[in-house]
Amino acid sequence: MATFGGWAGKVLRVxxxxxxxxxxxxxxxxxxxxxxxxxxYKVLWDEVKPGTKPYDSENKLIFGVGPLAGxxxxxxxxxxxxxxxxxxxxxPLVATGHFxxxxxxxxxxxxxxxxxxxxxADRPVWLSITDGKVEIKDARHLxxxxxxxxxxxxxxxxxxxxxxxxxxIAGENLVPMSTIINNVSHSAGGVGSVMGAKNLKAIAVRxxxxxxxxxxxxxxxxxxxxxxxxxxxxxxxxxxxxxxxWAEFSHPGVRWVASKGRAWGAAQPPIDSGTCDPHDLNRIAxxxxxxxxxxxxxxxxxxxxxxxxxSCPIRCHTLLRVPYLPEKYxxxxxxxxxxxCVRLLFGRFFYKSFTDGFLGRTAFDACMxxxxxxxxxxxxxxxxxxxxxxxxxxHEGTIKDKIGEAEFKSYSWDKYAKSDPSFLFDxxxxxxxxxxELATVLGKGTGALFGxxxxxxxxxxKDEGLGYWKMGHPQHHSSLEAYQLGAIINTQYNRDVQCHTxxxxxxxxxxxxxxxxxxxxxxxxxxxxxxIGMYTPMNLNKAKMTRWTLLRKELHDSLSLCNWMAPVVAxxxxxxxxxxxxxxxxxxxxxxxxxxxxxxxxxxVGERIFGLHRALTIRDMGTKEMRKEHDTFPDWVFKDRxxxxxxxxxxxxxxxxxxxxxxxxxxxxxxWDKATGSPTEETYKKLKLGYVAEEFEKKGLLP
Amino acid sequence: xxxxxxxxxxxxxALNRVQLNPSCSRRQFLKVSGVAVMGLTAxxxxxxxxxxxxxxxxxxxxxxxxxxxxxxxxxxxxCELACTEFNxxxxxxxxxxxxxxxxxxxxxxxxxxxxRGQGNFGQGLIVQDLCKQxxxxxxxxxxxxxxxxxxxxxxxxxxxxxxxxxxxxMCQRACPWEMMSFDPEAKKATKCFLCGGKPKCVEACPAGAxxxxxxxxxxxKIPPRVAPAVHASPAKAATCxxxxxx
Numbered sequence: 001m002a003t004f005g006g007w008a009g010k011v012l013r014v015x016x017x018x019x020x021x022x023x024x025x026x027x028x029x030x031x032x033x034x035x036x037x038x039x040x041y042k043v044l045w046d047e048v049k050p051g052t053k054p055y056d057s058e059n060k061l062i063f064g065v066g067p068l069a070g071x072x073x074x075x076x077x078x079x080x081x082x083x084x085x086x087x088x089x090x091x092p093l094v095a096t097g098h099f100x101x102x103x104x105x106x107x108x109x110x111x112x113x114x115x116x117x118x119x120x121a122d123r124p125v126w127l128s129i130t131d132g133k134v135e136i137k138d139a140r141h142l143x144x145x146x147x148x149x150x151x152x153x154x155x156x157x158x159x160x161x162x163x164x165x166x167x168x169i170a171g172e173n174l175v176p177m178s179t180i181i182n183n184v185s186h187s188a189g190g191v192g193s194v195m196g197a198k199n200l201k202a203i204a205v206r207x208x209x210x211x212x213x214x215x216x217x218x219x220x221x222x223x224x225x226x227x228x229x230x231x232x233x234x235x236x237x238x239x240x241x242x243x244x245x246w247a248e249f250s251h252p253g254v255r256w257v258a259s260k261g262r263a264w265g266a267a268q269p270p271i272d273s274g275t276c277d278p279h280d281l282n283r284i285a286x287x288x289x290x291x292x293x294x295x296x297x298x299x300x301x302x303x304x305x306x307x308x309x310x311s312c313p314i315r316c317h318t319l320l321r322v323p324y325l326p327e328k329y330x331x332x333x334x335x336x337x338x339x340x341c342v343r344l345l346f347g348r349f350f351y352k353s354f355t356d357g358f359l360g361r362t363a364f365d366a367c368m369x370x371x372x373x374x375x376x377x378x379x380x381x382x383x384x385x386x387x388x389x390x391x392x393x394x395h396e397g398t399i400k401d402k403i404g405e406a407e408f409k410s411y412s413w414d415k416y417a418k419s420d421p422s423f424l425f426d427x428x429x430x431x432x433x434x435x436x437e438l439a440t441v442l443g444k445g446t447g448a449l450f451g452x453x454x455x456x457x458x459x460x461x462k463d464e465g466l467g468y469w470k471m472g473h474p475q476h477h478s479s480l481e482a483y484q485l486g487a488i489i490n491t492q493y494n495r496d497v498q499c500h501t502x503x504x505x506x507x508x509x510x511x512x513x514x515x516x517x518x519x520x521x522x523x524x525x526x527x528x529x530x531x532i533g534m535y536t537p538m539n540l541n542k543a544k545m546t547r548w549t550l551l552r553k554e555l556h557d558s559l560s561l562c563n564w565m566a567p568v569v570a571x572x573x574x575x576x577x578x579x580x581x582x583x584x585x586x587x588x589x590x591x592x593x594x595x596x597x598x599x600x601x602x603x604x605v606g607e608r609i610f611g612l613h614r615a616l617t618i619r620d621m622g623t624k625e626m627r628k629e630h631d632t633f634p635d636w637v638f639k640d641r642x643x644x645x646x647x648x649x650x651x652x653x654x655x656x657x658x659x660x661x662x663x664x665x666x667x668x669x670x671x672w673d674k675a676t677g678s679p680t681e682e683t684y685k686k687l688k689l690g691y692v693a694e695e696f697e698k699k700g701l702l703p
Numbered sequence: 704x705x706x707x708x709x710x711x712x713x714x715x716x717a718l719n720r721v722q723l724n725p726s727c728s729r730r731q732f733l734k735v736s737g738v739a740v741m742g743l744t745a746x747x748x749x750x751x752x753x754x755x756x757x758x759x760x761x762x763x764x765x766x767x768x769x770x771x772x773x774x775x776x777x778x779x780x781x782c783e784l785a786c787t788e789f790n791x792x793x794x795x796x797x798x799x800x801x802x803x804x805x806x807x808x809x810x811x812x813x814x815x816x817x818x819r820g821q822g823n824f825g826q827g828l829i830v831q832d833l834c835k836q837x838x839x840x841x842x843x844x845x846x847x848x849x850x851x852x853x854x855x856x857x858x859x860x861x862x863x864x865x866x867x868x869x870x871x872x873m874c875q876r877a878c879p880w881e882m883m884s885f886d887p888e889a890k891k892a893t894k895c896f897l898c899g900g901k902p903k904c905v906e907a908c909p910a911g912a913x914x915x916x917x918x919x920x921x922x923x924k925i926p927p928r929v930a931p932a933v934h935a936s937p938a939k940a941a942t943c944x945x946x947x948x949x
Contacts, residue, residue: 070794071784071788071794072781072784072785072788072794072907102807105780105794105796109795109796109797148818148824151824152814152817152818152824155808155809155814156814159813160805160807160808160809160813160814160822161804161805161807161808183808183823183824184823184824208797209795209797210787210793210794210795210797210798211793211794211795212792212793212794213788213792213793213794217788217789217790217791217792218789220788220789220792221788221789224788228909267774267775268774269774271774271775281906281909282906282908282909282910282911283909283910283911284909284910285777285779285909285910286910304827305775305776305777305827305910306777306910307777307778307823307827308777308778308779309779310779310780311779311780311781311784312779313779313781313909314909315777315779315909315910319823319827321826321827334818336818336825336826336827338823
């Protein structure tokens with residue numbers, strides 16, 4: 001270990017059945033998969049047998065971070081939590097939830113690159129980690145408590161610098177649509193109930209150590225400043241969303257919302273976000289205000305400031321203070337609410353409309369109530385799917401048909417009909433408590449609507465508006481935004497794809513002319529990218545970009561770089577022709593760890609991790625026929641709601657042969673067999689996954 | 704080391720710069736010390752009496768200090784990381800000479816107030832704890848049994864001379880603001896040394912929430928975090944008489 005920087009050097013293993021606590025050498029066992037998701041996949045491959053169910057004590061829950069976690073590399077705050085997913089339908093398979101916050105760095109400072117939780121405690125416990133001291137503690141007093149209370153209770157014991165990752169009562173009650181939340185508001189979806197099944201209420205970490213930068217510290221400082229200079233706003237949007245004196249371009253769809261006259265109104269006194277010239281690195285934090293971006297201008301007056309993960313200058317996790325909430329809504333709601341992205345929208349998503357519109361007061365309140373509830377109860381929204389399902393089954397009368405009259409009448413539907421946010425206090429806690437048929441089914445996820453209620457999955461696959469993709473999960477930046485690339489990447493995972501590599505470039509706000517110029521350098525041709533609303537037929541450069549998109553996702557999730565900010569292949573800097581730096585990951589890795597790696601070499605590690613995910617999926621599905629049985633598209637992909645033909649202006653209508661060609665190209669670039677979509681023996685060996693090839697040879701799972 | 708008083712008059716200079724208690728005059732000062740002065744404005748934080756007598760404990764004021772604006776702090780901790788990575792090659796918030804982590808979740812008073820307190824889980828305010836580069840008498844320097852807290856020649860920041868520091872942690876117990884850090888591997892204390900006048904933390908703040916400004920006395924403005932458990936030794940304290948006793 002002594003020769004490498006970056007890694008802490010040890011992975012913690014906790015067997016809750018026996019109480020045995022041990023450590024193993026990270027570099028000996030996991031260096032070739034870095035950490036994060038790579039670590040999670042490797043442990044599942046080595047130790048969890050195919051067919052293991054999510055709540056079996058044999059299932060493992062792996063918290064993984066990478067060599068960059070805890071350093072000053074911008075945006076390294078994310079932890080990957082890998083397990084057999086309870087929301088993957090009809091058969092549970094490997095997937096990963098991620099949270100930001102402070103957990104990743106605290107784990108490193110305590111001396112660990114990951115935690116493997118195995119077995120099942122015989123009573124509620126929590127795990128206390130303070131540097132080398134690791135203890136399994138009684139959690140009977142915490143069981144049944146909300147996440148905020150759990151956090152406070154534990155920090156009273158460990159001190160305020162401890163980071164607490166806890167489940168709410170949803171996770172305790174084995175509600176599959178549940179989260180693990182650290183720092184009260186940073187959530188990882190789909191994994192809460194796996195922790196609950198292990199009787200593990202919380203993991204608290206307090207570390208006093210450090211992450212060593214192996215390379216020269218002056219060189220490290222230079223790279224960090226270079227990285228910071230290339231950053232845009234959240235999702236690496238590199239132009240402002242309104243014209244600014246310094247800016248050549250602007251685009252209303254981007255998250256760089258700062259501007260003169262837009263102030264953090266609840267800061268005391270208020271702070272104008274200003275023009276945020278990209279050369280002023282002491283203003284990066286003011287560029288983004290995701291509450292204002294998502295909830296509208298109403299959010300500015302309640303904005304205290306940006307908040308977010310350790311080391312991240314972007315602050316996408318807006319902290320709001322809304323003084324009227326406690327009196328207006330009661331139920332313990334606090335004035336202070338903080339969140340980001342779709343989690344901010346949780347409450348609003350339940351309603352079809354609001355009399356004052358989606359950016360009005362009622363919608364805003366619904367969002368505040370929603371965040372308050374789900375962050376305390378620990379509920380996951382499956383990227384908005386739970387709400388889209390709810391709207392559909394309510395308005396089509398399915399709820400009334402499927403649940404008894406008494407239960408139906410127990411809901412305050414009059415409030416719902418009026419789009420009253422307080423309806424959420426009626427519905428959401430019941431989901432966490434599995435109270436009644438409706439709440440139980442919603443908490444199980446979309447798969448339960450098919451499996452338990454017998455609704456036809458085909459219907460979901462036909463409806464673009466439902467946003468459903470497959471296996472109980474929705475699309476995530478799919479063909480609707482990124483055409484063939486988006487469609488292909490959405491076939492690859494066992495939950496929503498959670499990939500932003502492509503999105504961080506394609507929706508960065510630069511005009512298509514600039515994007516195409518950059519694309520030529522990055523993926524070999526201007527044709528790798530299409531103008532929004534005018535997509536063109538598949539080509540090899542699009543396939544190259546698709547491959548790059550997924551390798552980098554796994555690389556980021558394993559290094560601990562936020563895939564909502566990285567890669568940084570475009571920048572706000574006109575003098576650079578808006579170019580970013582595609583070698584940043586390898587630069588950071590090389591200096592932090594001391595092991596010099598080129599971009600290509602590190603991308604191959606990303607490919608190995610992606611390959612391991614593929615192998616786990618093949619193994620646990622028990623078939624090599626991935627193209628047919630796994631990598632599928634919903635029907636709506638091949639339709640246009642307005643009847644427009646493929647490749648015509650404005651459409652996202654994909655053409656079947658064209659997309660099949662795209663899949664061929666994608667498999668081909670990865671060294672996967674085109675007919676089955678399975679990696680070949682040579683590919684596994686090339687990726688140093690010979691052990692996979694060996695096992696698959698025996699099982700007949702090689703193409 | 705007989706130099707100084709006749710030509711450069713460093714004692715007079717130091718007294719003027721430090722703006723000590725007006726009751727202390729140069730004449731009195733010289734009467735009691737009556738000897739040479741060593742490196743008063745450079746490395747010599749302390750004025751050594753000739754013949755090994757007890758040193759006088761006067762320090763020049765620092766040139767500047769880092770101040771924080773809690774209403775702007777966004778809690779990213781990039782300041783702590785810059786402090787330790789760029790100076791020490793380690794990402795080590797515990798060692799950082801600017802201290803934010805400890806106030807991040809619930810504020811300087813800790814978790815006793817729950818959601819009614821400060822910090823991310825309270826009302827949102829994050830207080831950056833910073834070294835005040837204290838004027839004379841300097842608690843950390845005065846508490847050091849080896850006079851290992853000296854002046855940086857450029858900024859006159861109070862800095863730890865790692866050659867002299869024996870790692871006894873008396874300075875940690877002496878600072879009312881808990882601003883001393885301790886490196887358990889090197890067994891040495893460390894503290895804010897102002898990075899030669901270009902503090903890394905200030906450069907690193909993405910919200911402009913910390914600034915490097917001309918020194919001013921904040922020791923009476925900012926409430927202490929703790930009551931100091933350690934003070935200057937009686938021998939050192941006795942030297943107060945040299946200047947202050949009529």
